[in-house]
Amino acid sequence: MDLPGTYSLTSFDLAELEARKYLLKGNVDIVINVIDASLLSRSLELTLQLLELKLPMVICLNMIDEAERKGIKIDIEKLSKVFGVPVVPTIAVKGKGIKELFSTAHKVGEEKKIGKTLNFSKDVEEIIDQLSIQIKKKQVDQEFNVPERFLALKYLENDSYFMENFEKRDKDIFKDIIHFQNKLIETHNRPSDVVISSERHSLSMNIFEEVALVTRPQIKLIDRLDDTLMHPYFGYIFLVGILYLFFNAVFTVGRLIEEPLLEYFYKIIPLIEIRMGSETLSFSIISGIIQGLAGGIAIVLPYLFPFLFGLAILEDLGYLPRIAFLLDAFLHKIGLHGKSIIPFILGYGCTVPAIMATRILESERDRFIASVLATMIPCAARMTIIFALVAFYISPQAALAIYILNIIVIIISGKILSRLLPEVTPGMILEIPAYHIPSIKVALAKTWLRMKEFIFIAWPLLVVGSTILSLLQYYKADMLINNFFSPLRPVK
Structure with a gap:
């Protein structure tokens, strides 16, 4: 199933919500996560969210030639080790790496290989763990058929889809959610959804710095085109x-x-x-x-x-x-x-x-x-x-x-x-x-x-x-x- 282009699993965009709805159905064999190698740090944020769903996954590192043109050299092996899933570099428009991608996806789908879940900063992880325990104890995760950590993060992000389902039906879990949201607000002096978003962004930037070497790119004539074509x-x-x-x-x-x-x-x-x-x-x-x-x-x-x-x-x-x-x-x-x-x-x-x-x-x-x-x-x-x-x-x-x-x-x-x-x-x-x-x-x-x-x-x-x-x-x-x-x- 070719899902709409998605930047986040926490979204108000209809196309992205449709993509998330399909992933939450629970009948996904494998996720091929296509990310833009030339914009790696931003693309990794969605990868972190997908890992929280604990689905078999292969990372397709597309536009690797564009990344190299921008002076970004990515250590494929190290990136694969960080996430615990295979990473396949591709140049889709030229058909390079596509066969390897599908053969890898088939293998991972058969093995049902799940990637690593990466942790945020210590104080945020403690709150996520405490809320996850409450979710597990009250079997809330079974209602949505998703991992308790993923659900805890959605509640801390104040995701309307998950919040509306339990605000009226289960007062106890709703009180727990508000309590842990307030703990994050008190600690970081920011809304809980902003805290989680910042943590995810910070983690993706750290991974980018670990796996990528950025050198000065060569400025070509094509890079100057927008000075004219996008001129006011x-x-x-x-x-x-x-x-x-x-x-x-x-x-x-x-x-x-x-x-x-x-x-x-x-x-x-x-x-x-x-x-x-x-x-x-x-x-x-x-x-x-x-x-x-x-x-x-x-x-x-x-x-x-x-x-x-x-x-x-x-x-x-x-x-x-x-x-x-x-x-x-x-x-x-x-x-x-x-x-x-x-x-x-x-x-x-x-x-x-x-x-x-x-x-x-x-x-x-x-x-x-x-x-x-x-x-x-x-x-x-x-x-x-x-x-x-x-x-x-x-x-x-x-x-x-x-x-x-x-x-x-x-x-x-x-x-x-x-x-x-x-x-x-x-x-x-x-x-x-x-x-x-x-x-x-x-x-x-x-x-x-x-x-x-x-x-x-x-x-x-x-x-x-x-x-x-x-x-x-x-x-x-x-x-x-x-x-x-x-x-x-x-x-x-």
């Missing part, structure tokens, strides 16, 4: 330029593929008509199916594939999170989070993956607004009509005007929805990854993953809709519909 003024100019080139490339490639494919399908239908006859029911059904297939193959996919492939390249380069960062302030003005830009960009390829992508937003309200606005974004097929038909029959300026008007409508709609559903959207804390040379293989895999949502969800509906429309034409029912709506036609 020039950053937006480059953003507009990059998006212009991106969409221009998508439509250029799309047109080159679309024309021969459409021509091919235009030739097929007359050939079938000659063999079956234009007035037969079977021809109406087959022509409807072919038109639906043609809509997907010749109109949508020529634009959707290069769009999603280009998006995957931008993502692997590391530029997509930078777009979210640059546009965060603007999106907050219409009451949305900066992360909303990801589904919005996807919407220009296809609405289906755009709506699916709103899952990355933490708030249910943000997901709802982003989903509504994503449906207003013209997908590749609609943009084809806007740019091709309007530009041909009216003018290119008219096509651009429609496009700009659409953006204005989205902004106004977003503002109205955020007023109807008021909520203070949190500031964006976003990890800005290092720039990478994208892997074509990985980009193609991501493209296929996103295209599947159109192929298996939207395309069948397109074929069914096209077939129904063809049947309506066969039974002359389309004329009844046209006559019904005729009063709405503009008078010439």
Whole structure:
């Protein structure tokens, strides 16, 4: 099971809570803990929490090449000895170390090897031990099917999920929790959750210093890119330029593929008509199916594939999170989070993956607004009509005007929805990854993953809709519909 990216098991983030919920189910064979070698000290905090669950684990030390580029040399053997679990260095984008990782995971899963539990400072450990004894004595740990130490830490961190379960049901254990929380507060003059967090952070830093040697990194040209691309003024100019080139490339490639494919399908239908006859029911059904297939193959996919492939390249380069960062302030003005830009960009390829992508937003309200606005974004097929038909029959300026008007409508709609559903959207804390040379293989895999949502969800509906429309034409029912709506036609 590939769980959402997680920084902590004590979280209010919905994606991280889902990851924790799965781990707490108790049917986990092995945990492959993928950590960023270039940000090792921060990544070790989650590792410490996972060890407290006493689950079989393998540490995947990914992006080891990026760590070395930053001047961080990690002693793999020593790190493995500290945690008592195997550590496998990998470079996932190049496929290095993946086979070894899975073979190690399989071996650890069979042996059910549990790592070490590392201790905090003496006074904090005493309180954890005392609370753990009370939890064990009252069999509270059996309610959640987790180790008593893990549960004691969650109570000291004032974790709402665990606290709410016993505040009303078991007054005795709740009194014990408050007592030990207060002891930590008195000793450290800080809230108990802050004390535990600080202890974990301090321990992870100590481990980092023990296993890693940091030397001065070589500053390359790529490290200076953010001085321009994330600049408060020039950053937006480059953003507009990059998006212009991106969409221009998508439509250029799309047109080159679309024309021969459409021509091919235009030739097929007359050939079938000659063999079956234009007035037969079977021809109406087959022509409807072919038109639906043609809509997907010749109109949508020529634009959707290069769009999603280009998006995957931008993502692997590391530029997509930078777009979210640059546009965060603007999106907050219409009451949305900066992360909303990801589904919005996807919407220009296809609405289906755009709506699916709103899952990355933490708030249910943000997901709802982003989903509504994503449906207003013209997908590749609609943009084809806007740019091709309007530009041909009216003018290119008219096509651009429609496009700009659409953006204005989205902004106004977003503002109205955020007023109807008021909520203070949190500031964006976003990890800005290092720039990478994208892997074509990985980009193609991501493209296929996103295209599947159109192929298996939207395309069948397109074929069914096209077939129904063809049947309506066969039974002359389309004329009844046209006559019904005729009063709405503009008078010439």
